[in-house]
Amino acid sequence: MxxxxxxxxxxxxxxxxxxxxxxxxxxxxxxxxxxxxxxxxxxxxxxxxxxxxxxxxxxxxxxxxxxxxxxxxxxxxxxxxxxxxxxxxxxxxxxxxxxxxxxxxxxxxxxxxxxxxxxxxxxxxxxxxxxxxxxxxxxxxxxxxxxxxxxxxxxxxxxxxxxxxxxxxxxxxxxxxxxxxxxxxxxxxxxxxxxxxxxxxxxxxxxxxxxxxxxxxxxxxxSGKVYQNLMVDLHASNQKLVARAIRIVMQATDCDQQTAEQALAQCQQSAKLAILHLLSGQPVATCQAQLAAQGGFVRLALEAML
The missing domain is CATH 3.40.50.10490 (Glucose-6-phosphate isomerase like protein; domain 1)
Structure with missing residues (x-):
């Protein structure tokens, strides 16, 4: 030009x-x-x-x-x-x-x-x-x-x-x-x-x-990466994000820090899975299967399990 x-x-x-x-x-x-x-x-x-x-x-x-x-x-x-x-x-x-x-x-x-x-x-x-x-x-x-x-x-x-x-x-x-x-x-x-x-x-x-x-x-x-307004699929790759994952589980389930940390440890540090496990009271494997069935949407998985 x-x-x-x-x-x-x-x-x-x-x-x-x-x-x-x-x-x-x-x-x-x-x-x-x-x-x-x-x-x-x-x-x-x-x-x-x-x-x-x-x-x-x-x-x-x-x-x-x-x-x-x-x-x-x-x-x-x-x-x-x-x-x-x-x-x-x-x-x-x-x-x-x-x-x-x-x-x-x-x-x-x-x-x-x-x-x-x-x-x-x-x-x-x-x-x-x-x-x-x-x-x-x-x-x-x-x-x-x-x-x-x-x-x-x-x-x-x-x-x-x-x-x-x-x-x-x-x-x-x-x-x-x-x-x-x-x-x-x-x-x-x-x-x-x-x-x-x-x-x-x-x-x-x-x-x-x-x-x-x-x-x-x-x-x-x-695409199911958020529950309520929480980034439940974050990747905890540094100390700040590890702390954020704990806080997200606490905010979503109203649990204490120790409970959140234990749930995350049981769920391979997946905040999404830990939240569903705590809210549903169901085994981790069951929660994992239900999340997969619902395309990763925590809300839909929870509704299907309750």
Whole structure:
């Protein structure tokens, strides 16, 4: 794309427009500056509200993909790619899923997480290569993330995913974004101009982070990874998470610490299994079988046993 064409494209994006409220930004003292940023940030959550039906549709599709042995793959460049990776890497410790079930791909590869890889986002073929490298298939679901909505890397990834017959989702902060037209489910959070013109790591990045939180959390809840509002499938991989597992069992069953610790020891440190064992009063093996029969949902297993 020529520079002239790119300039014309950028001029049409609301995220690239100048924010009238911050035209005197360089004159503000530190307190005034952060007050202005804070005021702008308060618009972010409201910008997502119109997209909630589309986010819910995407969650439903992710749940279906998981049930069929598929994966959730995030794909983006720069800040958008890093946010996808951030969301993905939190899923294994929080919900005890394999580290391949939710994955983040970024233009330029692992090095781009820490330092920009020049030109990587402009190459749509790189996305195809990255998806091929992880064996992307029709069972998976691809979420393309781009604040501008025009990133060639993301467009290339969406095109390849469609060719494989996979469900595609696009997240952008511009209503006219090309990626929204190239996906089965289009999620748009129009945050408007940034406090620093074009710095989409700010409001746009915050909106994307919120949406990704909804997608992964919603899919995990709908997949039986939560009981009430407790992360009962966490992987206790460090001291903090070991303590959290004990606390979760205590909160879910109203038992004391010693009882929770004993139940976890009997249940291979599975908070989910320990909770069901304590609440039902049934042997661990029985609880394990019932959990499997109910797709891992503690509430359904408990209802079936009482």
């Amino acid at each position: 020529s520079t002239t064409a790119l300039l014309q494209q950028l001029a049409s994006l609301s995220t690239e427009a100048r924010n009238a409220a911050s035209l005197q930004l360089d004159r503000l003292n530190s307190l005034e500056l952060v007050q202005l940023i804070n005021q702008a940030d308060q618009q972010v959550a409201n910008s997502i509200t119109p997209a909630l039906p589309q986010i819910a549709l995407a969650i439903d599709e992710i749940v279906k993909a998981f049930a069929n042995g598929g994966r959730l793959i995030y794909l983006g460049a720069g800040t958008s790619g890093r946010l996808g990776i951030l969301d993905a890497v939190e899923c294994p410790p929080t919900y005890s899923v394999p580290d391949t079930q939710v994955m983040g791909l970024i233009a330029g590869g692992a090095n781009a997480i820490y330092k920009a890889v020049e030109g990587a986002e402009d190459n749509p073929q790189l996305a195809e290569q990255d998806l091929q490298a992880i064996g992307f298939s029709a069972r998976d679901i691809l979420v393309g993330i781009a604040a501008s909505g025009r990133t060639p890397y993301v467009l290339g990834g969406l095109a390849y995913a469609r060719q494989q017959g996979a469900v595609t989702v696009a997240i952008s902060c511009n209503a006219s974004a090309p990626i929204l037209e190239q996906a089965d489910i289009a999620i748009c959070a129009e945050v408007g101009p940034e406090v620093v013109t074009g710095s989409t790591r700010m409001k746009a990045g915050s909106a994307q982070k919120m949406i990704l939180n909804m997608l992964s959390t919603g899919a995990m809840v709908r």
